[in-house]
Amino acid sequence: MSNYLVTGGTSGVGRASAKALVASGHHVIVVGRNQQRGEQVAQELGIPFFSADLSTGAGVDAVLDYVVTSFDKLDGLLNNAGMFPRKRRVTSEGVELTFATNVLSYFRLTKGLLPLLRKAKQPRIVDVASSMIGDYEFSDLQFESRKWNSISAYKQSKQCNRMLAWAWARKLQHVTINAVHPGMVATNIQNNQGFPLRQVMRVWWKLKGISAEEGAITPVWALTNESLANTTGKMFARQKERSRPHDHMEKCDELWDYCEGLDASSRECYQEL
Ligand SMILES: NC(=O)c1ccc[n+]([C@@H]2O[C@H](COP(=O)([O-])OP(=O)(O)OC[C@H]3O[C@@H](n4cnc5c(N)ncnc54)[C@H](OP(=O)(O)O)[C@@H]3O)[C@@H](O)[C@H]2O)c1
Numbered sequence: 001m002s003n004y005l006v007t008g009g010t011s012g013v014g015r016a017s018a019k020a021l022v023a024s025g026h027h028v029i030v031v032g033r034n035q036q037r038g039e040q041v042a043q044e045l046g047i048p049f050f051s052a053d054l055s056t057g058a059g060v061d062a063v064l065d066y067v068v069t070s071f072d073k074l075d076g077l078l079n080n081a082g083m084f085p086r087k088r089r090v091t092s093e094g095v096e097l098t099f100a101t102n103v104l105s106y107f108r109l110t111k112g113l114l115p116l117l118r119k120a121k122q123p124r125i126v127d128v129a130s131s132m133i134g135d136y137e138f139s140d141l142q143f144e145s146r147k148w149n150s151i152s153a154y155k156q157s158k159q160c161n162r163m164l165a166w167a168w169a170r171k172l173q174h175v176t177i178n179a180v181h182p183g184m185v186a187t188n189i190q191n192n193q194g195f196p197l198r199q200v201m202r203v204w205w206k207l208k209g210i211s212a213e214e215g216a217i218t219p220v221w222a223l224t225n226e227s228l229a230n231t232t233g234k235m236f237a238r239q240k241e242r243s244r245p246h247d248h249m250e251k252c253d254e255l256w257d258y259c260e261g262l263d264a265s266s267r268e269c270y271q272e273l
Contacts (some may be wrong), residue, residue: 002026002075003027003073003074003075004026004027004075004078004223005031005063005109006021007031007032007054007063007078007079008080009028009030009038009041009080010034010041010049013080013128013187013219014030014032014080014081016212016213017078017216017219018041018047019044019216020213020217020220021223021224022046022047024224028045028047029048029049029066029067030047030048030049031050031081032081033051033053035051048070054109056092060105060108064112067113073116073119074123075122075123076120078219078223079105079110079125079127079161081102082101082157082189083098083101083189084150085097087150090142095142096143098154099141099153099156099157099160102154102158102160103157103161103164103259106164107164107256107260110125111263114175117175118175122176122229123176124175125168125176125177125178126180127161127164127179127180128161128180128182128219129158129179129181129235132158133162134152134156135156135159136156136160136246138258141160159246160255162235162244163246163252164252164255165177166247167252167256169233171256176231177232177233178232178233179236180219180222180236181218181235181242182216182237183218183237185205185214186205187215190202217239218237218239
């Protein structure tokens with residue numbers, strides 16, 4: 001029996017992934033913000049829910065505290081929490097919200113949980129990325145000079161997920177890290193959008209999308225399948241390895257350094273690499 005942390009476990013891909021892990025007999029903690037949905041998941045699956053806003057260092061630190069007191073080792077981290085805001089907003093730390101939630105939270109949790117992951121026999125990190133990538137601009141990752149739009153900010157954040165997974169994979173010994181695309185999944189992610197994008201996405205997903213349970217298949221497979229125990233730095237979709245665009249080593253490292261700079265406020269005790 002293994003221990004897993006699933007971020008964004010109150011809805012969609014994360015919730016279905018947590019359910020699949022619990023069905024296989026594993027211990028799972030889910031993290032999200034929505035108290036009501038979190039309590040429902042906790043009740044339904046018989047697992048702990050921890051409420052935290054992962055877009056800030058304080059929220060991530062609260063999760064780290066909770067996890068280190070709940071588990072003596074961590075076998076897997078599913079970095080899955082993600083959002084698609086309608087308007088440009090910045091967090092209380094002054095970081096653009098899409099980047100803070102979709103990218104920096106993955107970085108902070110990965111870094112902060114390394115000591116606990118290292119205590120497991122074959123620890124794995126899986127970053128839920130996307131096939132929707134692009135509009136990456138290192139000189140303006142937070143859209144301070146460029147005009148912000150929700151699709152560009154989201155695509156960039158999902159490209160960053162891959163790039164950081166490649167950067168981490170080169171740095172980490174013993175802990176593997178891979179990125180996955182879950183498929184086009186009918187979830188709540190478009191709910192922050194206004195008309196007409198929200199309606200268009202809903203209809204499109206109804207026609208073409210897969211269920212959250214189907215969307216969870218590749219993330220859970222990447223976290224648990226025995227054949228992938230030593231596989232790191234890969235991109236998967238539909239349980240198959242995909243090519244790795246944007247894996248230019250120096251660019252990935254540059255992004256890693258940028259996140260490390262933003263994470264300077266995090267507590268030292270979690271900063272061992
Ligand atoms: N749906 C797709 O077609 C698709 C395709 C490719 C990739 N993805 C990726 O899959 C992941 C899951 O998305 P989904 O489609 O399942 O969307 P979803 O149903 O909206 O779920 C998103 C989850 O992230 C959590 N979350 C968002 N912001 C958070 C924050 N600041 N702090 C803590 N938790 C936060 C939400 O929890 P609360 O609401 O409780 O805060 C929710 O549990 C995302 O990374 C997304 O980019 C989705």
